Amino acid sequence: MTEDLRTLAEPTFADLTTLRVGGDMDTLVRTTTEAELIDAVRAADDAGEPVLILGGGSNLLVADEGFSGVVIQDQRSGLRVESADSCGGANLTAPAGHSMDELVAEVIDRGWVGVESLSGIPGTVGAAPVQNIGAYGQEISGSVANVRVWDRGRGRVRTLSLVDLDFGYRTSMLKRSTQMPHSRAGEPGDVDPRAPWYPSPRYVVLDVSFQLRIGTLSTPIVYPELARRLGVEEGARAETSAVRDAVLELRGSKGMLLDTGDQPDYDRWSAGSFFTNPIIPADLVADLPEGVPVFPVRTATPTTTTGPALGTIDPSVVKVSAAWLIERAGFGKGYGVDGPDSAARVSTRHTLALTNRGHATANDIVRLAREVRGGVDAAFGIELVPEPVLVGVSL
Numbered sequence: 001m002t003e004d005l006r007t008l009a010e011p012t013f014a015d016l017t018t019l020r021v022g023g024d025m026d027t028l029v030r031t032t033t034e035a036e037l038i039d040a041v042r043a044a045d046d047a048g049e050p051v052l053i054l055g056g057g058s059n060l061l062v063a064d065e066g067f068s069g070v071v072i073q074d075q076r077s078g079l080r081v082e083s084a085d086s087c088g089g090a091n092l093t094a095p096a097g098h099s100m101d102e103l104v105a106e107v108i109d110r111g112w113v114g115v116e117s118l119s120g121i122p123g124t125v126g127a128a129p130v131q132n133i134g135a136y137g138q139e140i141s142g143s144v145a146n147v148r149v150w151d152r153g154r155g156r157v158r159t160l161s162l163v164d165l166d167f168g169y170r171t172s173m174l175k176r177s178t179q180m181p182h183s184r185a186g187e188p189g190d191v192d193p194r195a196p197w198y199p200s201p202r203y204v205v206l207d208v209s210f211q212l213r214i215g216t217l218s219t220p221i222v223y224p225e226l227a228r229r230l231g232v233e234e235g236a237r238a239e240t241s242a243v244r245d246a247v248l249e250l251r252g253s254k255g256m257l258l259d260t261g262d263q264p265d266y267d268r269w270s271a272g273s274f275f276t277n278p279i280i281p282a283d284l285v286a287d288l289p290e291g292v293p294v295f296p297v298r299t300a301t302p303t304t305t306t307g308p309a310l311g312t313i314d315p316s317v318v319k320v321s322a323a324w325l326i327e328r329a330g331f332g333k334g335y336g337v338d339g340p341d342s343a344a345r346v347s348t349r350h351t352l353a354l355t356n357r358g359h360a361t362a363n364d365i366v367r368l369a370r371e372v373r374g375g376v377d378a379a380f381g382i383e384l385v386p387e388p389v390l391v392g393v394s395l
Contacts, residue, residue, distance in 0.1 A: 013066065016073075017057035018122060018258065019271050019388075021362040023066030025052075030073045034095070034206055037074050038150050038157075041204055044070040045152055052391065053200040055124035056099070058258075059131060059271055063392030064362045067199075073097075074126060079106060082209075090212040091145065096126025096205045100133070107212060108240045113219060114143035114212040117226065119244040120251040122258050122272070126205035130174040131387075132167045132300060136247055137223035141167035141300040142310060145211040147174070149203040153182065157206065167300035169319075170276050170387060177202040199391045218243045220310065225250065254350040267347045269356040274369060275322045275384040282318050288380065289328065293321040322376075322384055323352040329379040331372050337364075344368045366393050 013022025027049075031037040044051045050069030054060070074097035084090040090112045094103055100123050104115045117138035127133070128140045129147050147165060151158045166173040178201045217237040221227045227234045229246045238246075251257050255267030277295075285294055297319050299311035326346070327333075333351055336342020344364035347353035354368050373384045373395055386395055 013057070013060070013062040016054060017060050017062065017271075018269065019061060019362075019365060020269050020356050021064070021360055021365055022060075022062035022391075023064045023362075025067050025069075025071045027070045028073065029070060030075050032075050034076070037072065037076075037096075037204070037206065040070070040072045041150055041152060042155070044072070050198070051152075051200050053126070053204055055097070055127040056122050058122035059127065059388045061271060061362060061365060061388045061390050061393060065392060067391055074124070077102075079103065084110075084112075084214065086214055089214055091209065092212070093207050093209045094125045095207045096124060098125045099123075100125050100128050104244070107210075108244055111214060111216055112212040113215050113217065113240055114210070115140070116218050116240040116243040117221075117223070117247055119247040120257050125208050129165060129167075129172055129208055130201065130205065132170055132172050132175075134170070136226045136250070137221065137310075138219065139167070139300060141165070141172075142219070143210045143212055145209040147208050148206045149174070150206055152197065152202050152204065153180075158203075160203070169279060169297070169300065174201050174203050174205065199389060216240055222310065255347050255353060255355075256350065264358060266355055266357045267349050267353070269358070270347060270353040271388040273322075273352045273387055274354045275326075275352060275373070276387050277319045277322045278325070278382050278384065279317050279319050280382070282316055285318055285320075288320070292328075293324050294318040295321070320382070323350065325376050325380055325382060325384070326351045326372055329372075329375040331375060337367050337371055342368070346372070362393060366395065370395055 012024050014020050029040045031040055041051055052067055052069060052071045054071050054073045076095035076097040080093045082091040100121055101119065103125055104119050107115055117136040118133060121133055121135060129144055133140050144162060147160045149158055149160060164173065178198055179196045180202050181196050216239055218240050220235050221230060221232055221238060222234060224234060226246060229250060230238045230242060232238050256272055257268060259265045259268035279297055296313045297317045298313055331346055331351060334345055334348045336345035343357055343360035345355055345357055347355045354365055369386065377383050
């Protein structure tokens with residue numbers, strides 16, 4: 001790692017995450033080329049230092065004690081269009097550091113279809129396939145063609161296809177590789193006795209290639225709330241620009257956008273949805289209280305390989321609203337462990353977001369998350385799964 005890239009970390013995680021909590025970092029490396037990114041990861045791995053790849057900091061909760069390792073932030077941006085025609089659609093590639101929302105906006109401006117419902121999601125392109133980000137019935141897996149990665153285990157660049165990525169609901173092979181045991185470079189299958197890859201995956205995203213459709217009508221609107229906002233029937237299409245506007249309005253009303261105003265909006269000091277929506281066997285729905293919202297679960301792999309496309313509905317399982325479970329378990333909007341003046345509270349606009357009210361610590365967020373998670377388990381026998389990456393903390 002070159003000395004001019006490796007700097008003593010002046011910012012803390014509270015400065016670089018949307019929750020605005022977390023302690024110091026030993027070293028922060030900001031890279032501007034692919035070669036610098038690979039060199040930074042490789043140098044840290046060779047030195048036996050833990051590596052944390054930091055994107056937009058919107059899906060991250062780090063302990064107040066900070067992180068003893070190397071934090072690497074990819075600052076590359078810019079889209080590269082390989083082709084765009086009525087036959088093959090639009091094929092483009094973006095580096096991992098590119099803003100995801102800026103990509104969505106540009107795709108819509110160019111007259112391409114496939115990511116419009118992902119408008120307003122903070123973070124970077126590199127994080128999108130790791131988490132298989134999704135919102136309002138659309139997931140990034142429906143438009144990803146392939147992902148180029150640095151394989152820390154084998155010490156080389158690889159291109160992973162849609163099949164290799166093995167997408168699922170808010171997960172992927174990339175995310176699951178965080179728990180893979182180390183393997184020595186050049187010796188596939190030879191397991192290193194060190195701990196699993198943590199807190200960053202074995203596969204570090206370099207860039208993501210997308211396959212989109214040319215047009216101005218969206219993919220089918222399958223999320224009821226979005227369909228109502230657009231004034232269309234479920235399964236119908238709408239102008240992509242109108243979908244973006246509607247999604248941004250919905251996200252804004254729930255405090256699910258970045259806080260960029262002059263006055264702080266503490267409902268936006270969050271990691272977005274703190275828990276994923278539980279997926280349960282369909283035959284267990286009858287055991288839940290009456291009125292619980294359930295949604296169909298689609299396979300993450302699209303029905304066609306020419307993208308973008310939705311997956312098929314899996315009739316054996318359903319998705320249960322975590323927000324509904326949280327509220328019915330007694331954790332309404334604005335709830336705090338220490339009462340209405342709590343430093344960390346459930347959002348006043350959406351019960352799925354846990355928020356920093358301006359002076360919370362990571363421990364405050366963890367206390368609240370544990371209470372909510374335990375309360376839902378006690379009330380309904382369902383264990384909520386945290387969505388953010390947890391570093392130095394556990395629930």
